[in-house]
Amino acid sequence: xxxxxxxxLLYNNITDILIEGNKIKTIAxxxxxxxxxxxxxxxxxxxxxxxxxxxxxxxTVFRGFGDDMELEPWLSDKIWPYEAKLTSEIVYHAMKLxxxxxxxxxxxxxxxxxxNLSAGREAAEEMGIRSFQGKVILDSxxxxxxxxxxxxxxxxxxxxxxxxxTTFTLAPHAVYTVSTRILEWLRDFSKANDLLVHMHxxxxxxxxxxxxxxxxVTPVRYLNRIGLLSPRLIIAHCLWLDDEEMQMLADNDVKxxxxxxxxxxxxxxxxxxxxxxxxxxxxxxxxxxxxxSSNNLDMTETMKVASFIGKAWRDDPxxxxxxxxxxxxxxxxxxxxxxxxxxxxxxxxxxxxxxxxHTPAFTPNxxxxxxxxxxxxxxxxxxxxxxxKVLMENRKVENEDEILRNGNIYAHKLVDDDAAE
Amino acid sequence: xxxxxxxxLLYNNITDILIEGNKIKTIAxxxxxxxxxxxxxxxxxxxxxxxxxxxxxxxTVFRGFGDDMELEPWLSDKIWPYEAKLTSEIVYHAMKLxxxxxxxxxxxxxxxxxxNLSAGREAAEEMGIRSFQGKVILDSxxxxxxxxxxxxxxxxxxxxxxxxxTTFTLAPHAVYTVSTRILEWLRDFSKANDLLVHMHxxxxxxxxxxxxxxxxVTPVRYLNRIGLLSPRLIIAHCLWLDDEEMQMLADNDVKxxxxxxxxxxxxxxxxxxxxxxxxxxxxxxxxxxxxxSSNNLDMTETMKVASFIGKAWRDDPxxxxxxxxxxxxxxxxxxxxxxxxxxxxxxxxxxxxxxxxHTPAFTPNxxxxxxxxxxxxxxxxxxxxxxxKVLMENRKVENEDEILRNGNIYAHKLVDDDAAE
Numbered sequence: 001x002x003x004x005x006x007x008x009l010l011y012n013n014i015t016d017i018l019i020e021g022n023k024i025k026t027i028a029x030x031x032x033x034x035x036x037x038x039x040x041x042x043x044x045x046x047x048x049x050x051x052x053x054x055x056x057x058x059x060t061v062f063r064g065f066g067d068d069m070e071l072e073p074w075l076s077d078k079i080w081p082y083e084a085k086l087t088s089e090i091v092y093h094a095m096k097l098x099x100x101x102x103x104x105x106x107x108x109x110x111x112x113x114x115x116n117l118s119a120g121r122e123a124a125e126e127m128g129i130r131s132f133q134g135k136v137i138l139d140s141x142x143x144x145x146x147x148x149x150x151x152x153x154x155x156x157x158x159x160x161x162x163x164x165x166t167t168f169t170l171a172p173h174a175v176y177t178v179s180t181r182i183l184e185w186l187r188d189f190s191k192a193n194d195l196l197v198h199m200h201x202x203x204x205x206x207x208x209x210x211x212x213x214x215x216x217v218t219p220v221r222y223l224n225r226i227g228l229l230s231p232r233l234i235i236a237h238c239l240w241l242d243d244e245e246m247q248m249l250a251d252n253d254v255k256x257x258x259x260x261x262x263x264x265x266x267x268x269x270x271x272x273x274x275x276x277x278x279x280x281x282x283x284x285x286x287x288x289x290x291x292x293s294s295n296n297l298d299m300t301e302t303m304k305v306a307s308f309i310g311k312a313w314r315d316d317p318x319x320x321x322x323x324x325x326x327x328x329x330x331x332x333x334x335x336x337x338x339x340x341x342x343x344x345x346x347x348x349x350x351x352x353x354x355x356x357x358h359t360p361a362f363t364p365n366x367x368x369x370x371x372x373x374x375x376x377x378x379x380x381x382x383x384x385x386x387x388x389k390v391l392m393e394n395r396k397v398e399n400e401d402e403i404l405r406n407g408n409i410y411a412h413k414l415v416d417d418d419a420a421e
Numbered sequence: 422x423x424x425x426x427x428x429x430l431l432y433n434n435i436t437d438i439l440i441e442g443n444k445i446k447t448i449a450x451x452x453x454x455x456x457x458x459x460x461x462x463x464x465x466x467x468x469x470x471x472x473x474x475x476x477x478x479x480x481t482v483f484r485g486f487g488d489d490m491e492l493e494p495w496l497s498d499k500i501w502p503y504e505a506k507l508t509s510e511i512v513y514h515a516m517k518l519x520x521x522x523x524x525x526x527x528x529x530x531x532x533x534x535x536x537n538l539s540a541g542r543e544a545a546e547e548m549g550i551r552s553f554q555g556k557v558i559l560d561s562x563x564x565x566x567x568x569x570x571x572x573x574x575x576x577x578x579x580x581x582x583x584x585x586x587t588t589f590t591l592a593p594h595a596v597y598t599v600s601t602r603i604l605e606w607l608r609d610f611s612k613a614n615d616l617l618v619h620m621h622x623x624x625x626x627x628x629x630x631x632x633x634x635x636x637x638v639t640p641v642r643y644l645n646r647i648g649l650l651s652p653r654l655i656i657a658h659c660l661w662l663d664d665e666e667m668q669m670l671a672d673n674d675v676k677x678x679x680x681x682x683x684x685x686x687x688x689x690x691x692x693x694x695x696x697x698x699x700x701x702x703x704x705x706x707x708x709x710x711x712x713x714s715s716n717n718l719d720m721t722e723t724m725k726v727a728s729f730i731g732k733a734w735r736d737d738p739x740x741x742x743x744x745x746x747x748x749x750x751x752x753x754x755x756x757x758x759x760x761x762x763x764x765x766x767x768x769x770x771x772x773x774x775x776x777x778x779h780t781p782a783f784t785p786n787x788x789x790x791x792x793x794x795x796x797x798x799x800x801x802x803x804x805x806x807x808x809x810k811v812l813m814e815n816r817k818v819e820n821e822d823e824i825l826r827n828g829n830i831y832a833h834k835l836v837d838d839d840a841a842e
Contacts (some may be wrong), residue, residue, distance in 0.1 A: 060781075063796055064788035068742040101781035264729035265795075267738045270691075295795035296782055301722070308685035309730065317688045321489040360481075360522035361717055363825050364832035367485035374686075374716035375484055379800035404784050411785035 001036050001388060008041025008354065009368065010344060017046060019350040022164060022388035027346055037390065043358045044382060045368050047326075048342050049108025049351035050299035051333020054198070054236035054257040054287030056114045057098035057124075057131075058091045061411040062292035071266060079292060082414055083115065090410045091116035095123035097407030098297060103129060103397055105298040105378025108351040108386040109333065109341060111234065111257075111287070113171035113198050117156060121166050128391050130351060132337055134171030134198050137186070139179050146181055153186075157193065165387055167196070167337075174200040175211050175219045180226065187228045196232050196337070202245075203237035204268050220245035229254050234336055236287060237262075238277075239269035246273065250280035255336040258328070260306040262289030271313045274306075274320055285336045286329045298378035303329050307373060322373035354383035422457050422809060429462025429775065430789065431765060438467060440771040443585060443809035448767055458811065464779045465803060466789055468747075469763050470529025470772035471720035472754020475619075475657035475678040475708025477535045478519035478545075478552075479512045482832040483713035492687060500713060503835055504536065511831045512537035516544035518828030519718060524550060524818055526719040526799020529772040529807040530754065530762060532655065532678075532708070534592040534619050538577060542587050549812050551772065553758055555592025555619050558607070560600050567602055574607075578614065586808055588758075590617040595624075596632050596640045601647065608649045617653050617758070623666075624658035625689050641666035650675050655757055657708060658683075659698075660690035667694065671701035676757040679749070681727040683710030692734045695727075695741055706757045707750045719799035724750050728794060743794035775804035 003019040010017070016031040017024060066078030091114070102110060109130040114120060117135040124131040135156060139149045153170065160168045170190050172178040190197045202208060202219050215222045220241060223229055229252035236257040241249075249256065258272050277284050286302050288294045294302075303325040310320030334342025341349040357365055361376040384392040391397060424440040431438070437452040438445060487499030512535070523531060530551040535541060538556040545552040556577060560570045574591065581589045591611050593599040611618045623629060623640050636643045641662060644650055650673035657678040662670075670677065679693050698705055707723050709715045715723075724746040731741030755763025762770045778786055782797040805813040812818060 061785065063785060064791035065785075067788065067791045067795065068739050068744075070738060074738075097781060097784060104781060261729060264733040265738065267732045267736050267740075270730075270733040291796070295725075295791070296797075298798070301725075301798070304716075304722075305726065305729070308682060308726070309691075309733070311688045312685040312691040312730070315688050317491060317495075317686065318489050319688075323489075358822075358825055360518060360525060360825065360828075363518060363828045364482065364484060364486075365829075366832075366836070367488065370485035370488045370716070374488065375712070376717075377719070377722070377798045377800060379798060401779075404779055404781065407781075407784045408786075411787075415787070 002033070003037045003039060003350070003385065003388065003390065004031060004033065004035035005039045005041045005046060005352070005354070009045040009357065011368065017344065017352065019385065019388050022350055024344060024346055024348050024350050027344065039354070039383060039393070041354060043356070044354040045357055046344060047353055047355065047372065048330040048344055049353045049384065049386060050106050050329050051285065051337065051342055052102065052107050052110040052287055052297065052299055053234065053285035053333055053336055054259055054289055055110050055112055055297065056290035057102070057110060057112050057297070058094035058114050058116070058120060059290035059292045060097045060101065060407060061090060061094040061414050062290070063295060065292065065415060067295070085414060086115055088116045088119040090414050092119035092123045093406045093410040095120045096127060096403045098291070099124055099127035099129045100397055100400055100403045101297045103127065103384050103391045104381065104395070105300065106353040106381035106384060107297065107299050108353065108384060109337065111169070111198060111337060117160060121160060125163065125165055128165070128389050129386055130165050130341070132167045132169050132196060132198070134169035137170065137172040137182065138177045139182050140177045146179070149182055150185055153189065157195070169196040169198050171198045174207065175222055176207055183223070183226050183228055187226060190232055191230070194232070196234060197228070198234045198236070200237055201235040202240045205240055208240050218245060220248055224248050231255070236289070237268065239263060239272055241273065243276070246277055246280055246282065250282050254282070256282055256284045257287045257336070258284055258306055259287045259289040259294070260309055261294035261302060264305070264309065265295070266293055270309050272310065274310055275314070283332050283335045284328050285332045286325070299329050300372060300376060300378050303373045322370045325373055326369050350385055350388040352385045353381055355380050356382040423454070424458045424460065424771070424806065424809065424811065425452060425454065425456035426460045426462045426467060426773070426775070430466040430778065432789065438765065438773065440806065440809050443771055445765060445767055445769050445771050448765065460775070460804060460814070462775060464777070465775040466778055467765060468774050468776065468793065469751040469765055470774045470805065470807060471527050471750050472706065472758065472763055473523065473528050473531040473708055473718065473720055474655065474706030474754055474757055475680055475710055476531050476533055476718065477711035478523070478531060478533050478718070479515035479535050479537070479541060480711035480713045481518045481522065481828060482511060482515040482835050483711070484716060486713065486836060488716070506835060507536055509537045509540040511835050513540035513544045514827045514831040516541045517548060517824045519712070520545055520548035520550045521818055521821055521824045522718045524548065524805050524812045525802065525816070526721065527774040527802035527805060528718065528720050529774065529805060530758065532590070532619060532758060538581060542581060546584065546586055549586070549810050550807055551586050551762070553588045553590050553617060553619070555590035558591065558593045558603065559598045560603050561598045567600070570603055571606055574610065578616070588617070590619050592619045595621040595628065596643055597628055604644070604647050604649055608647060611653055612651070615653070617655060618649070619655045619657070621658055622656040623661045626661055629661050639666060641669055645669050652676070657710070658689065660684060660693055662694065664697070667698055667701055667703065671703050675703070677703055677705045678708045678757070679705055679727055680708045680710040680715070681730055682715035682723060685726070685730065687714055691730050693731065695731055696735070704753050704756045705749050706753045707746070720750050721793060721797055721799050724794045743791045746794055747790050771806055771809040773806045774802055776801050777803040
């Protein structure tokens with residue numbers, strides 16, 4: 001299968017892009033080959049598909065289910081009791097809905113942590129979107145022994161082979177929900193099998209205070225002591241870090257994910273230290289977090305909010321530029337997930353998004369990146385190609401009506417036994 | 422002309438809405454009349470058209486033209502030199518582009534302050550959108566005498582009669598750009614002619630410090646001393662207010678406009694005191710500000726950012742709820758502009774927007790207002806009715822291709838003599 005995109009704006013130039021198989025083969029003007037499919041790129045801009053580096057995608061079923069609440073009642077009344085009732089059928093349809101939303105807003109790859117890995121993987125594969133998925137590892141509730149937890153992780157590692165689209169990861173939930181013994185075991189298991197480890201860290205002051213009480217040190221220092229800091233570790237949030245902790249993370253090439261909307265909505269904090277991290281050489285990606293705490297999966301919105309809140313709290317309108325945030329949402333995602341994606345380059349995976357420039361948000365178009373990050377939104381995406389396959393064209397995705405209807409049906413199946421608010 | 426919207430979701434009920442002339446005539450299920458036009462409201466939600474209470478709409482020509490810059494070089498290198506070259510032709514096409522963008526994102530009414538009132542009014546009238554427009558009043562540069570400024574304001578007041586769609590307002594720029602003598606004259610002129618006064622106030626610490634240096638008091642106290650505080654005064658930004666100033670504003674029923682995106686992008690501040698103002702009985706509206714400082718005119722984004730930043734800086738996830746922000750963007754706009762709009766009620770002006778619910782952002786739809794404010798964006802708007810006329814249906818606006826092309830052409834006419842960045 002080959003795809004030829006003709007006359008598309010790629011950064012500052014009009015060019016053609018030839019895709020062969022799942023890779024970008026040639027980028028040049030006037031490519032003269034017969035391709036299986038030709039896409040007219042006129043009045044469109046090609047950018048790398050966005051990489052959502054931290055989400056719980058199947059939480060689409062919780063969209064708008066318990067907003068504007070305090071964290072504790074939100075979790076104990078709204079999220080946990082219903083998550084306990086999730087079936088693989090619900091997760092499957094919720095994940096399809098999430099993938100549809102991501103495709104329709106230009107995301108081609110996401111890094112996920114949730115329940116029912118089998119259903120999540122099946123849905124994402126069917127949708128043709130690239131994903132990194134790990135089942136939440138959690139043992140602080142003592143419902144499982146150490147050996148049971150280890151066995152479960154080993155079994156799922158053996159069961160879920162990586163495919164072209166789907167990569168297996170380890171997803172210990174957080175320092176307050178996973179025992180030291182399991183974290184130590186994960187350190188060795190991830191190293192032995194070269195697996196990414198995806199974890200929440202330093203999200204709230206309470207987490208940091210409790211970690212100090214329980215282990216005598218802050219979360220980063222605790223992980224450092226365990227020896228879990230490594231280039232394979234991806235940590236989400238990282239709002240509450242001091243300079244020494246950022247240096248520890250940089251020394252170990254740990255990967256960071258900023259989730260501005262979730263951090264703001266849950267009032268976890270707003271002073272994410274992007275520039276300090278960048279200065280130390282840390283790689284920062286962006287994530288939406290789950291829909292229950294950001295309400296959508298639109299990475300363009302995530303880039304804008306990351307930029308604007310960064311400027312505001314630093315009292316510096318030059319901070320967190322559009323170009324920087326765009327790089328976090330694309331290029332840095334490729335670095336974090338260790339795949340050749342996040343850039344439009346010959347030899348890279350063909351994960352490409354075309355924005356429609358014939359819209360108010362892109363008129364005038366003095367500055368494409370500024371317009372994508374600050375003016376447009378995910379609905380301005382017209383065409384999405386992932387792994388060399390067209391997933392959306394003219395904003396149409398295959399079976400989208402059915403996915404929306406099922407998403408709705410299974411969301412209501414989950415919550416309608418009890419009263420939604 | 423009558424319009425019948427059938428089977429539409431209005432808050433929690435499916436109903437019909439009958440529009441006759443420019444007003445909402447009847448809201449009831451199963452309305453059985455022959456209307457000139459029937460709109461199928463199935464899988465759509467009707468909400469009041471959004472009211473953008475502070476903008477400089479024709480600044481669409483500056484979209485993405487000088488982002489991520491310090492305030493001073495941005496103004497002196499990017500904005501002011503080009504604004505000096507604005508012609509009425511450019512303002513006309515820029516305003517059409519702005520109106521197109523507003524219609525396509527669900528705004529049916531805006532409160533504007535800019536140059537070339539004639540061109541701005543003509544463009545908005547042609548687009549069929551409701552507007553309140555005032556030409557910037559500014560005399561601190563001493564290019565005009567007191568009498569010349571007064572004469573100009575009086576002439577334009579006499580020239581620009583109010584129409585069904587367009588209302589004349591007075592728009593003194595700010596306390597640092599308008600002399601006390603002119604502000605005093607505007608106080609009397611606005612009272613005598615019952616005119617709204619639209620002004621920037623307390624946007625930056627520098628403005629407040631300079632006001633204290635020049636007049637011995639903060640901006641609100643200065644306006645209070647002049648006697649300009651009144652129910653007709655609409656002040657934008659209001660970031661830097663103490664409790665006593667908020668009380669002065671409340672005692673005089675002054676109207677407030679919060680512009681969260683602009684405030685964040687320009688690093689003017691983020692601690693807008695919504696709850697303190699609400700508790701004092703102040704009416705707070707929302708605005709995008711000009712596209713040069715918010716980059717788009719999407720009020721759904723403005724509501725979300727207002728809510729999320731409000732929660733974050735207050736460290737309170739229950740603050741600035743979706744329902745509150747939605748009210749600011751609709752109902753409060755009607756109060757601020759003193760028109761029967763901002764609600765869907767019998768007898769009110771027929772400014773109605775239909776959101777398409779058959780989209781990922783509205784699936785599931787447990788909570789419509791949350792989905793509009795937190796999950797959807799302006800592109801989820803399907804149909805726009807303003808003053809009883811359909812301006813957009815199935816996302817199509819009359820002449821939109823031509824408006825986009827001209828917007829682009831005239832933007833480049835403005836800036837291409839010199840090098841854009």
